[in-house]
Amino acid sequence: MSETAEHHDDHHPPKYYVKIWVILLVLLTVSIVGPMIGIKWLTLITAFGIALVKAGMVCAYFMHLNIERKVAWYILCATLLLLLVFFTGVAPDVMKPSGTNWQSLYHEPTEEESMVHHGDEHAEDAHHGDEDAKHDDGHDEHSEDEHHDADSHDEGH
C-alpha cells in the first residue's frame, strides 16, 4: 500500500483555507479585546473558550483531523486521558495544601512584591556584596538574612 494512495482525499481550494485563517484572526482579535473589558467570566470565555475553539479549528481543518482515520483520534485521546489522570492525581495535593502534620511557610507575594523595581538589580548586587562582607566579619544579622533567603528560595513564590 503506497503512502500517496492513503493521502487525505481533500481537495479544498486555497480560498477555503484562507477563510478558516480569517475566522481564526477574528477569534484572535476577540480573545485579545474581550479580557480588556475586565470582567472575569468574560475573560475566561474570550481568552480560554476561544482558545479551545481556535485549537479545535486548527486541528480539524488545518491538520485534517476531521477527515483523519479514527486511530489517530484514539492515540491523541489516550494521551489526553493520561493528562486528566495526572491532573486529578496531583491537583488535590497542589491545590489543597491544608493539613495538620506540617506547617506551610509559603508567603503569597503581593502585587507590589511581584514587581522588579528600578535599581533592584544593583540593590541585589549590593546585597550579595554585603553577604560576602558578612561572611568575612561574621556579622550577627547574617544568620537571619540567610534564613530569610532560604525561605524565599524554598517557597519559590
Place this chain on the structure above:
Amino acid sequence: MSFQVPIATNRSATGIPTSRLAVWWILASEVVIFGGLIMCYLMFRLHHESWGFEAAHTNPIAGGVNTFVLLTSSLFVVLAHQAAEAKETDKSVRYIWFTIFGGFIFMMVKAYEYTTEITHGYTMFKSVFWSFYYTATGLHGFHVMAGMFIMWMISRDVKKGKNLHRVEIIGIYWHFVDVVWIFLFPLLYIAK
C-alpha cells in the same frame, strides 16, 4: 545486494501511512510534554493569586503578534501541502519558505521579549511563574526552530520533486506547534 526500502515504510496496518501515523505518535508524546506543563501551570495559577500579578508583566502585544504570525504560517504550510498534492513543487517550496520565514519572525519577536524581560529583571529565577514562562515558551521556541530546520530539509527534496508526502507530515507538526501557542498565549499573556 540492492537497497530495499524497509517494510515498515510502505506498510499501513492502520489505514494511515506509516509516516503520518508516526507523526501522530510524536504529537501524542508532545501532548503529554506540553499538556503536563500547562496542567502544572493551571494548578499553580488557580491556587496562587500572585501569578496573575506576575503575568501582568508579560507583553500581550508581542504575544498577539506572535499568535498572528503562527496562524499565518499555519495557513502557508497547509497551502504548501495543497500545492504538493497538486504536484506544483515550485509553489509548494515557496509556501514552505514563507512558513520558515514566519517561524523566523516568531523567534525574533520572542528574542525581543526575552531581552526586554531579562533586562528589566524578570529572569527565569525571579519566581516560579517566570520559571514556567521561560520553560514553556523556551521549549515551544525550540520546537519552532526544529520545525524550521526540518522544513528546510524537506524543501530541498520537494524542489527535486521527491518525497512530496513529507510536506503534509511537517505541516501536521507545525499546526501542533501553533495549537500549543494558542493555549500558551492566553495563559501567559492574557489572564492577568
